[in-house]
Amino acid sequence: MLRNFLFSTFQIVLFEKLISSKDAELSAIATKSLKEARYHASHSGEWVIRLGDGTEVSHNKAQAALDYLWPYTNEFFAECPLDSLVKEAGIGPVWGELHAEWEAQVKAVLTEATLAMPSTTPFKSYGKFGRHSEHMGHMLSEMQYLQRAYPGGEW
Amino acid sequence: MSAQTISREAAWDCLHAVPDPEIPVISVTDLGIVRELEIDGTHAKVTVTPTYSGCPATEMIETSIKQALVDIGFKTVDVQMQLFPAWTTDWINDSTKEKLRQYGIAPPGQEADSHSPGESVISFVPYKPACPRCGSKNTNRLSRFGATACKALYRCDACLEPFEYFKPI
Numbered sequence: 001m002l003r004n005f006l007f008s009t010f011q012i013v014l015f016e017k018l019i020s021s022k023d024a025e026l027s028a029i030a031t032k033s034l035k036e037a038r039y040h041a042s043h044s045g046e047w048v049i050r051l052g053d054g055t056e057v058s059h060n061k062a063q064a065a066l067d068y069l070w071p072y073t074n075e076f077f078a079e080c081p082l083d084s085l086v087k088e089a090g091i092g093p094v095w096g097e098l099h100a101e102w103e104a105q106v107k108a109v110l111t112e113a114t115l116a117m118p119s120t121t122p123f124k125s126y127g128k129f130g131r132h133s134e135h136m137g138h139m140l141s142e143m144q145y146l147q148r149a150y151p152g153g154e155w
Numbered sequence: 156m157s158a159q160t161i162s163r164e165a166a167w168d169c170l171h172a173v174p175d176p177e178i179p180v181i182s183v184t185d186l187g188i189v190r191e192l193e194i195d196g197t198h199a200k201v202t203v204t205p206t207y208s209g210c211p212a213t214e215m216i217e218t219s220i221k222q223a224l225v226d227i228g229f230k231t232v233d234v235q236m237q238l239f240p241a242w243t244t245d246w247i248n249d250s251t252k253e254k255l256r257q258y259g260i261a262p263p264g265q266e267a268d269s270h271s272p273g274e275s276v277i278s279f280v281p282y283k284p285a286c287p288r289c290g291s292k293n294t295n296r297l298s299r300f301g302a303t304a305c306k307a308l309y310r311c312d313a314c315l316e317p318f319e320y321f322k323p324i
Contacts, residue, residue, distance in 0.1 A: 016272050028239035033208055035241070035267065035324050042276035043299045049277065101273070109277065 001051065002065040005044035006106065010076050011037035013102045014095070022090035045109045052113025063115050071123035076102070078128065161228050163194055170201070173223045176215045177303060180258045183216055187246030190237055197230040204242045207305050207324070243267040244323045255321060256287045260306065263323040284320045286311035296320075 015037055018030035051062040076095060083094040110117050125133065146153060170192065173183045183189055183203075191202035201220055205213045221232045244263040247255075252262035261284040270276065281296040291313030298308040306319040 012276075025238065028241065032238060032241035036208055038270055038276050039299075039322070039324070042278065045277050046279055049279075105273070105275075108275065112277070 001044050001047045002062060003069055004040060005048045005109065006069060006073055008037050008040040008044060009105050009109075010073075010098070010102055012041055013098045013105065014093070017093040017098065021092055023092075026091065048109055048115070049113040052110070052115040059114065062113065066110070066115055067118050070118040071121045072125055074120075074123065075125045075128060078124070078126070080129070161194070161197070163192065165227060166192055166194060166199060166224065166229075169223050169227050170220065173216070173219050176212045176219065178255065178258065178260065180254050181251050183220065185247070185251040185254065187248070188216070188242060189220075197228065198233070199224050199229045199231075200233045200235060202235045202237045204237050204240075206242050210303075210305065242324075244321065247321075259287050259318060261285065261287045261309065261318055261320040263321050265323045267323045282320075284309065286314060286316065287318050288316050289314040294318075 012034065015030040015034040018026055019034065021027045021030065048062065051058040053059070054062075077099045079096055083096070086092045087094050107117055127133075127136075167184075170189055171182050171184045175181050175183060175186055186206065188204050188206060189201060190204050191200075193200040201224070203217065203220070217234045217236075220234055224232045245267050247263065255262040264284045265282055283292050283294050285292050286294055286309075289311060291311055293312045294309050295312055296307055296309050297317070300306075301308040301319040305322060305324075307322055308317065309320050310317045
C-alpha cells in the first residue's frame, strides 16, 4: 500500500506535466492515465492514513514499510542524460524538477497518517538506466523458471 | 449478402450488436467506444477508443468487431485505436445506464474525475450509488476494486445484497 501510494503520487505529478507534451500520443496517454493514477493514489493514500493513524501495530508496520521503501524513491528523480533533450524538445519534464511537488503531496498524507517522513539517504539505485542490483538476477530466475523448466510450454 | 451492397447502416447495425465481452447486455456502441466508421468498398475502418488502460477486454473487442464486420461481407477490416480524446464514462448514455442497472451493476452516478492539479485525492467519503436491485441509497463501499478494475464492490444495507458500481472515470 505504501509503495502504491509513493508511486501513484509520482505518476500524478508526472502525468500532469506530460499532458502538455508536444508528442500527441504521450499527451493522450497522460490525459487518460492521470484519472486512473488519481484513483490509485486516493485508494492507497486513504489506506496509508488508516494504517499510520490506526493501531500501534499498524502504525509501526506502515512506518517500517515507508522506511524500507523511501531510499528507492530517489530513483524517480535521478538525473538522466536524456532529460535536457526531452525538455528542450517539449516532450516532457526533467524528472528531478518534479521532486518538490511530489514531496509536498506525499508529506501532506504522511502528516495526516502520523508517519515520520524518512530522511534522505546516500543510497542510489539505477534500475531505470538498466543498471540493476543483485535482486534482478533472482527475480528473473524466478519469473523464467517455468519456461526454462518446460521449454515451449503453453497453457 | 454481396460485398457491394453493404451499407453504412448495415455496418452500424452490426456494430450495435457487438457485445462488451465483460458485460454482454451492452454493446460496444452503447459504451461509446466506437468513434468512427469509414467504408471503402469491401474495406471497413473502425476507430475505437479504449476504456481503461490495461482492460483485458480491449483486445477481445477488437477481434469481435473484425469478426462481426467480416461476417456481413467485408473483406478487410482495420481497427484503429484512438487515445484522444480519452474515453470517459460520461459517454455512456441513459438507456445504457438503465441496461447496466437491470443487469445488476450500478451505473456511474457521478461525473467523471475533475480534480485540478495539486488538489488532494483523499476524501474518505465514498459516493453512495443507489442499489441496482432495491433502489435504496443506503449503500456502503466494501472495496474500491471489484471483479474488474473498472468496478468497485458495494453492499446495500437495505436489502443486504452485494453489487458492483461502475466507477466514473
